[in-house]
Structure formats: C-alpha cells, structure tokens
Amino acid sequence: MKIVRFNAGDTLVMRKEHPCGGNKFRVLRTGSDVRIVCLTCGRDVTVERLKLEKNIKNVMPAENAE
Numbered sequence: 054m055k056i057v058r059f060n061a062g063d064t065l066v067m068r069k070e071h072p073c074g075g076n077k078f079r080v081l082r083t084g085s086d087v088r089i090v091c092l093t094c095g096r097d098v099t100v101e102r103l104k105l106e107k108n109i110k111n112v113m114p115a116e117n118a119e
Contacts, residue, residue, distance in 0.1 A: 057106045062115030065089065067108050071096070076110075 059065065063080050070076045075093025082088040088099045 057109050057112065059083070059109075059112045060115070064092070064113040064115070065105075065109050066111040066113065068110045069108060 059080055061080050061083055065078045065080060067076045067078060071078075071091050071093065073091060073094035073096070075091050077092045078089040078098075079092055080087060080089055081097070083102075085102055086099050087102050087105050088097065089105070090097050
C-alpha cells in the first residue's frame with residue numbers, strides 16, 4: 054500500500070463525495086487519526102488514517118506565506 058504524505062493545512066480531494074456534495078477537505082490535525090473539515094459545509098470529521106488514505110484522490114499542499 055502506498056503511503057500518502059500530507060500535513061496540517063493541506064487540502065485533500067477525495068474519491069467519494071461528502072453527503073453535502075463536496076469532495077474537498079482541509080487537514081486540521083494528523084496522526085493515527087486525522088481530523089479534517091469539509092470545505093463545502095464546514096463539518097468537522099475525525100477519520101482513521103488508513104481509511105482516509107484509501108479515499109484520497111489528490112493532495113493540494115498548503116501555501117506557505119513565509
């Protein structure tokens with residue numbers, strides 16, 4: 054299985070849509086459980102990392118404003 058690299062602040066594009074119709078989520082916290090928030094409706098979700106990695110289509114890195 055391929056390991057997907059992402060950090061807090063990155064935007065994840067998922068294969069399956071959220072019930073609200075959106076498929077883009079922002080990463081709030083990483084670890085064995087990952088906390089993400091839907092960019093369409095604002096719902097906050099905590100998902101197991103393995104389950105989340107299987108559902109990721111694309112990772113858009115956060116823009117560093119340094």
